[in-house]
Amino acid sequence: MPNAEILSIGTELLLGDVLDTNSQFLSQQLAHLGIDCFWRTTVGDNKGRIKEALKIALDRSDIVITTGGLGPTADDLTTECIAELLGAPLELDEDVLARIREYFRQRGITMPDSNTKQAMRPRGAELVPNRTGTAPGIFFAVGKESLEYADIASPENSRVIVTFPGVPSELKAMWKEIAGEKLRERFVPSAIWSCELKHVGIGESALAEMYEDLLSLPNPTVAPYAGTGECRLRVAAKAETLEQARQLAMPVVEKIKERSGIKCYGTDDDTLEVVVGRLLKERNMTLAVAESCTGGLVSKRLTDISGSSKYISLNVVAYSNDAKERALAVPGEIIEKYGAVSPQCAEAMAWGIRRAAGADIGLSVTGIAGPEGGTPEKPVGLVYLGLSAEGFYAGKQLNYFNQLERREIRFRTSSEALNMVRIFLLEPAWLAS
Amino acid sequence: MPNAEILSIGTELLLGDVLDTNSQFLSQQLAHLGIDCFWRTTVGDNKGRIKEALKIALDRSDIVITTGGLGPTADDLTTECIAELLGAPLELDEDVLARIREYFRQRGITMPDSNTKQAMRPRGAELVPNRTGTAPGIFFAVGKESLEYADIASPENSRVIVTFPGVPSELKAMWKEIAGEKLRERFVPSAIWSCELKHVGIGESALAEMYEDLLSLPNPTVAPYAGTGECRLRVAAKAETLEQARQLAMPVVEKIKERSGIKCYGTDDDTLEVVVGRLLKERNMTLAVAESCTGGLVSKRLTDISGSSKYISLNVVAYSNDAKERALAVPGEIIEKYGAVSPQCAEAMAWGIRRAAGADIGLSVTGIAGPEGGTPEKPVGLVYLGLSAEGFYAGKQLNYFNQLERREIRFRTSSEALNMVRIFLLEPAWLAS
Numbered sequence: 068m069p070n071a072e073i074l075s076i077g078t079e080l081l082l083g084d085v086l087d088t089n090s091q092f093l094s095q096q097l098a099h100l101g102i103d104c105f106w107r108t109t110v111g112d113n114k115g116r117i118k119e120a121l122k123i124a125l126d127r128s129d130i131v132i133t134t135g136g137l138g139p140t141a142d143d144l145t146t147e148c149i150a151e152l153l154g155a156p157l158e159l160d161e162d163v164l165a166r167i168r169e170y171f172r173q174r175g176i177t178m179p180d181s182n183t184k185q186a187m188r189p190r191g192a193e194l195v196p197n198r199t200g201t202a203p204g205i206f207f208a209v210g211k212e213s214l215e216y217a218d219i220a221s222p223e224n225s226r227v228i229v230t231f232p233g234v235p236s237e238l239k240a241m242w243k244e245i246a247g248e249k250l251r252e253r254f255v256p257s258a259i260w261s262c263e264l265k266h267v268g269i270g271e272s273a274l275a276e277m278y279e280d281l282l283s284l285p286n287p288t289v290a291p292y293a294g295t296g297e298c299r300l301r302v303a304a305k306a307e308t309l310e311q312a313r314q315l316a317m318p319v320v321e322k323i324k325e326r327s328g329i330k331c332y333g334t335d336d337d338t339l340e341v342v343v344g345r346l347l348k349e350r351n352m353t354l355a356v357a358e359s360c361t362g363g364l365v366s367k368r369l370t371d372i373s374g375s376s377k378y379i380s381l382n383v384v385a386y387s388n389d390a391k392e393r394a395l396a397v398p399g400e401i402i403e404k405y406g407a408v409s410p411q412c413a414e415a416m417a418w419g420i421r422r423a424a425g426a427d428i429g430l431s432v433t434g435i436a437g438p439e440g441g442t443p444e445k446p447v448g449l450v451y452l453g454l455s456a457e458g459f460y461a462g463k464q465l466n467y468f469n470q471l472e473r474r475e476i477r478f479r480t481s482s483e484a485l486n487m488v489r490i491f492l493l494e495p496a497w498l499a500s
Numbered sequence: 501m502p503n504a505e506i507l508s509i510g511t512e513l514l515l516g517d518v519l520d521t522n523s524q525f526l527s528q529q530l531a532h533l534g535i536d537c538f539w540r541t542t543v544g545d546n547k548g549r550i551k552e553a554l555k556i557a558l559d560r561s562d563i564v565i566t567t568g569g570l571g572p573t574a575d576d577l578t579t580e581c582i583a584e585l586l587g588a589p590l591e592l593d594e595d596v597l598a599r600i601r602e603y604f605r606q607r608g609i610t611m612p613d614s615n616t617k618q619a620m621r622p623r624g625a626e627l628v629p630n631r632t633g634t635a636p637g638i639f640f641a642v643g644k645e646s647l648e649y650a651d652i653a654s655p656e657n658s659r660v661i662v663t664f665p666g667v668p669s670e671l672k673a674m675w676k677e678i679a680g681e682k683l684r685e686r687f688v689p690s691a692i693w694s695c696e697l698k699h700v701g702i703g704e705s706a707l708a709e710m711y712e713d714l715l716s717l718p719n720p721t722v723a724p725y726a727g728t729g730e731c732r733l734r735v736a737a738k739a740e741t742l743e744q745a746r747q748l749a750m751p752v753v754e755k756i757k758e759r760s761g762i763k764c765y766g767t768d769d770d771t772l773e774v775v776v777g778r779l780l781k782e783r784n785m786t787l788a789v790a791e792s793c794t795g796g797l798v799s800k801r802l803t804d805i806s807g808s809s810k811y812i813s814l815n816v817v818a819y820s821n822d823a824k825e826r827a828l829a830v831p832g833e834i835i836e837k838y839g840a841v842s843p844q845c846a847e848a849m850a851w852g853i854r855r856a857a858g859a860d861i862g863l864s865v866t867g868i869a870g871p872e873g874g875t876p877e878k879p880v881g882l883v884y885l886g887l888s889a890e891g892f893y894a895g896k897q898l899n900y901f902n903q904l905e906r907r908e909i910r911f912r913t914s915s916e917a918l919n920m921v922r923i924f925l926l927e928p929a930w931l932a933s
Contacts, residue, residue, distance in 0.1 A: 081537045083528030084725055086521060090542070095516030104514045105549060109523070109540035116538060123556070236905075292517055362803025363796035366817045370795025373872050373906055381823035383816055384799045390814035390857065394827070424823065439806050473806055 069225070069254040070103040072128035074120055076135040076145055077233055078111035089134045089231070089238055096242060100251055101259045101305065102130065112142040118152045121228070125209055129226050130250060135233030137202035139181040145230055146187060146205065153209060155189035155216040163194065167201050191216045195229065195245055200237040204230040206249055222253060260312035261303035263292075264323050265333050267486050271298045278323070287316040289323075296479040297332075297339075329494055332486065339485040340368045346492040347378035354488060355424030356382040357395050357416040359407065360434040360450060364481045381424035385416065395419030408433050410451050410462045417453035417460070428491065429455040432484050434465070436476045450480050454487050454498065461498035463487060502658070502687040503536040505561035507553055509568040509578055510666055511544035522567045522664070522671055529675060533684055534692045534738065535563065545575040551585045554661070558642055562659050563683060568666030570635035572614040578663055579620060579638065586642060588622035588649040596627065600634050624649045628662065628679055633670040637663040639682055655686060693745035694736035696725075697756050698766045700919050704731045711756070720749040722756075729912040730765075730772075762927055765919070772918040773801045779925040780811035787921060788857030789815040790828050790849040792840065792866040793883060797914045814857035818849065828852030841866050841878050843895045846886035854888045861924065862888040865917050867898070869909045883913050887920050887931065894931035896920060 073093050079085045090107050097104045106128060110116045117136070124131045136145030150157045164186035171178040185202045188194065195204035208219040209226040219227075229246055231238040251258070266274055271293040275282060278300065281289040287304035300323055304316035324331055333342045347354055356365050366382040369375055383394050388407050391397040397415040405411040413431045421429025434450025441447035448467030454460070465483055467476045490498050506526050512518045523540050530537045539561060543549045550569070557564045569578030583590045597619035604611040618635045621627065628637035641652040642659040652660075662679055664671040684691070699707055704726040708715060711733065714722040720737035733756055737749035757764055766775045780787055789798050799815040802808055816827050821840050824830040830848040838844040846864045854862025867883025874880035881900030887893070898916055900909050923931050 075540075080524075081527055081540065082531045083524045083526070086519070086524045088519060091513075091516045091519045093516075094514055098515045105544060105546070106553075107508075107514065107542035111538060113538075120539075358796075361800075362808070362812075363791075363799030363815060363817070366796030367794075367800045370817070370819065371907070371910075373870065375795070376819050376873075379795075379817075380820035381816070381818055381827050382796060383814070383827070384796070384803070384812075385814055386803065386809050387813035393858075394814050394816070394856065423827065425826075437806065440809075474804070477804075 068101075068103060069129040070105050071097050071130035071132060072106040072108065072124040073104060074124055074131060074133045075107070075109040075233075076112065076117060076133055077109075078113075078142070080109050080135075081111045089233065089235055092235070092239060093132055093134070093242070096247060099259070099261055099303070100247060101255055101257075101303070102250065112136060112144055114144055114148055114151075117144055117148040121148060121152050122214065125214065125226060125228075130254065131226075131228045133228065133230045134238060135231075137185065137204065137230060137232045139179065139184050139201070143184070146189065149205075149207060149228055149230070150189040153189065153207075153214060153216040155191055155207075157187045158190055159183070160186050160188050160194070163188070163203055166203075170201055189216060191219060193219050195231070195241055195249075197232065197237055197241055198244070199240050200232060200234055202232045202237075204232065204241055204246070206246070227253070257305040257307060258309040258312045259303055259305050260309055260316055261301060262316060262320055263335050264300045264302065264320065264327065264331050265297060265337055266299065266327060266330050267297045267332050267339065267482065269298070269327075269330050274298055274300065277326070281319060281323070284319070287319050289319065295475070296482040329490055329497060332489060339482055339489065340372055343369070343485050343488050343492070344372045344375055344378065346489060350492060352427040352492070353378050353380060353424070354428045354430060355380065355420045355426035356484075357420035357429065357431045358382070358384050359386060359391070359416075359432060360436040361432045361477050361481050361484070362386065362436075364477050365430070365432060365484050368481055368485065380426060381420075383420055383423065391416060391419075395423060406445065408435055408445050408449060408451065410453075410464065413451035413453035413462055414455070414460060417455035421455045427456060428488060429453075430484055430488055431455075432480060434476075434480060436473045436480075438473060448476055450476070450483075452480075452484050452487055454491055456491065456495075459491075459495060461487070461491070461495075463498075501534075501536060502562040503538050504530050504563035504565060505539040505541065505557040506537060507557055507564060507566045508540070508542040508666075509545065509550060509566055510542075511546075511575070513542050513568075514544045522666065522668055525668070525672060526565055526567070526675070529680060532692065532694055532736070533680060534688055534690075534736070535683065545569060545577055547577055547581055547584075550577055550581040554581060554585050555647065558647065558659060558661075563687065564659075564661045566661065566663045567671060568664075570618065570637065570663060570665045572612065572617050572634070576617070579622065582638075582640060582661055582663070583622040586622065586640075586647055586649040588624055588640075590620045591623055592616070593619050593621050593627070596621070596636055599636075603634050622649060624652060626652050628664070628674055628682075629677070630665065630670055630674055631677070632673050633665055633667055635665045635670070637665065637674055637679070639679070660686070690738040690740060691742040691745045692736055692738050693742055693749055694734060695749060695753055696768050697733045697735065697753065697760070697764050698730060698768075698770055699732065699760060699763050700730045700765050700772065700915065702731070702760075702763050707731055707733065710759070714752060714756070717752070720752050722752065728908070729915040762923055762930060765922060772915055772922065773805055776802070776918050776921050776925075777805045777808055777811065779922060783925060785860040785925070786811050786813060786857070787861045787863060788813065788853045788859035789917075790853035790862065790864045791815070791817050792819060792824070792849075793869040794865045794910050794914050794917070795819065795869075797910050798863070798865060798917050801914055801918065813859060814853075816853055816856065824849060824852075828856060839878065841868055841882060841884065843884050843886075843897065846884035846895055847888070847893060850886035850888035850893070860889060861921060862886075863917055863921055864888075865913060867909075867913060869906045869913075871906060881909055883909070883916075885913075885917050885920055887924055889924065889928075892924075892928060894920070894924070894928075896931075
């Protein structure tokens with residue numbers, strides 16, 4: 068099996084000014100392709116060290132993927148270093164130059180001379196087009212024995228370098244469009260089809276236990292991954308063609324969906340807010356949220372989705388008791404008798420926001436996110452959720468006692484709240500139990 | 501000058517399951533100490549490759565800092581690999597073992613046998629205590645010429661390895677407590693005192709231009725850094741003692757604060773939400789927010805701060821026109837005549853939320869975050885802010901036309917909104933102009 072190495076280039080990384088999310092993205096993509104990644108290296112914008120890192124990487128890896136250093140300025144050195152190391156003369160690519168000129172023309176700017184540099188490519192390199200920025204990447208073969216550039220068309224030249232810009236959105240777009248496919252064709256004799264089944268309301272170890280029978284399957288493979296407040300089962304099948312691989316995987320995917328039932332909330336790019344939005348649109352229903360301890364996070368997540376105005380009209384962050392009474396018509400006696408962090412208050416808030424917004428569903432969150440504000444009876448991490456709809460009410464208690472910090476309590480609570488809406492839209496009876 | 505290399509160890513990193521934030525943290529800390537970091541490497545939980553990576557790192561770097569691989573399980577190999585590579589026998593540290601036992605005892609658990617492993621340390625290693633977890637780090641000297649362990653007390657043994665666990669909170673606590681200091685003493689002959697001056701409402705290049713006279717200073721040095729919707733000037737001074745360094749830097753810090761005026765919103769750990777919260781508490785004032793396009797993000801950021809209930813009572817996310825009319829008493833005619841994305845509507849929203857919440861300050865946000873919803877007259881990225889207080893109103897228009905995606909438009913808008921409150925609390929006249 069071929070193995071890959073990721074080489075991140077940029078002094079801003081080594082100074083800690085920029086968090087290297089590109090390496091994580093590429094690692095995930097390689098894992099999904101079934102290509103091992105044994106090494107990742109980061110170097111600054113320094114010619115000597117970039118060449119040294121390339122040399123070390125080519126010595127121990129079949130595929131070297133670089134990010135960064137493709138810009139127009141003097142400290143963007145990646146292409147130059149590859150050309151020098153492999154003795155491949157840099158040549159001006161007129162097509163690329165025309166495309167870069169066009170990129171600037173469309174934005175009403177004359178192309179700065181420095182951008183000509185981005186149209187230079189080492190002899191023998193194939194281009195990886197960049198449709199969202201100016202710097203294309205290259206796909207470049209290295210001879211089997213020596214550090215020399217080789218014919219990219221010949222598959223026996225098994226070592227390759229692929230370059231990407233450091234801008235995450237450009238890198239992702241380029242990967243999706245072409246690079247993954249190019250690597251797959253060349254290095255993965257079989258096609259891999261994979262699918263992630265996203266779960267909520269069950270921990271990683273419980274999930275692993277539930278699917279013990281599938282975790283040892285050879286093909287498709289099934290593996291659990293943990294996330295924050297949720298976890299995933301990844302099903303991956305290998306076959307000669309993608310379609311064959313898909314057909315191999317689908318029975319297992321279906322089996323998991325059936326066994327997990329409502330605990331499986333979606334696949335791949337789905338998030339809880341995406342799924343909730345989709346269900347609300349399908350059912351032509353509206354939602355309104357009243358938040359206390361999450362302070363707007365549930366609302367923020369729901370409205371992260373473009374087009375959420377179709378089902379969200381009004382949300383309220385009622386932090387104080389007074390606000391709960393005034394904006395949500397929570398009776399003062401409830402707060403007095405049971406406190407603002409109580410099942411009773413959650414119920415009144417859910418009812419109140421539904422009425423205030425004229426929405427089909429009212430969702431409420433009240434709790435203590437800490438680190439201040441806890442008491443022995445109501446410790447930090449105690450949260451109540453409520454969901455009100457026509458002829459329906461369900462409440463839920465969450466206990467994150469002394470285990471999590473404020474940020475995580477708030478995020479997990481927001482996921483539980485979104486999940487409550489999802490379950491209500493799918494199987495309301497499940498909530499009542 | 502000594503240089504450092506960061507070695508992240510863990511297969512979960514190479515699979516992309518975990519984002520390597522430790523490397524960024526360590527990079528920043530090294531930069532602040534004035535120690536160059538030229539390389540970062542990531543390897544999986546594999547003995548051969550960990551030793552190989554350590555060897556390469558020791559060949560080219562004076563300081564090798566590892567993270568990860570200190571846990572109790574079979575795939576935690578860092579300490580073992582160091583011991584093997586340098587021929588230092590592993591010895592049981594009874595004090596450490598007692599401390600680990602105590603850690604479990606306090607949590608009412610019997611220590612699993614596997615944790616004994618965490619009390620093993622290579623002969624000659626000094627400990628870096630871990631007060632928040634079970635795995636202590638080690639501080640270990642390597643001989644000048646050969647790959648052998650050496651006397652840590654002798655400063656001429658100039659190569660060292662420092663190990664940290666992979667849990668970010670443990671790593672940070674250990675670094676703060678001891679490791680930074682240990683490295684500083686050994687490798688940085690002078691003390692470095694530094695301070696970041698955080699700016700908002702001015703771009704990085706404008707800031708660099710404004711401080712052209714200071715950017716070439718030799719000691720203290722002044723350097724600009726860009727962030728999302730804000731930027732920083734870092735002032736760093738070297739001297740024999742920390743106090744002398746501070747005294748050297750302070751006149752420049754004061755000069756910057758004076759010249760930047762209101763554009764400098766804080767230092768170091770300050771964020772806009774922290775500063776706004778502090779000012780509100782100082783002035784004993786309350787704030788209420790009415791959001792449309794930011795959908796709860798301003799409210800979420802304000803309530804990220806523990807204790808924000810002292811100045812936040814009620815915030816409203818009014819996404820629809822109807823919600824703006826009902827919850828914020830925005831007159832229907834205003835929306836009909838000018839639209840919901842208009843200076844007039846922002847003003848009515850700010851006034852409406854202030855009244856609804858009974859707050860001292862009402863802040864409003866209305867705009868088009870996209871990618872849907874734009875028109876030729878009101879394109880995606882057009883946002884209006886409003887701030888209402890007793891006898892005061894100020895509005896502001898933001899234009900992120902076709903430049904940014906939804907997430908960034910929303911985040912930058914939330915920063916501008918928070919900054920508007922900050923300026924109101926400091927120099928309201930500045931807003932009116």
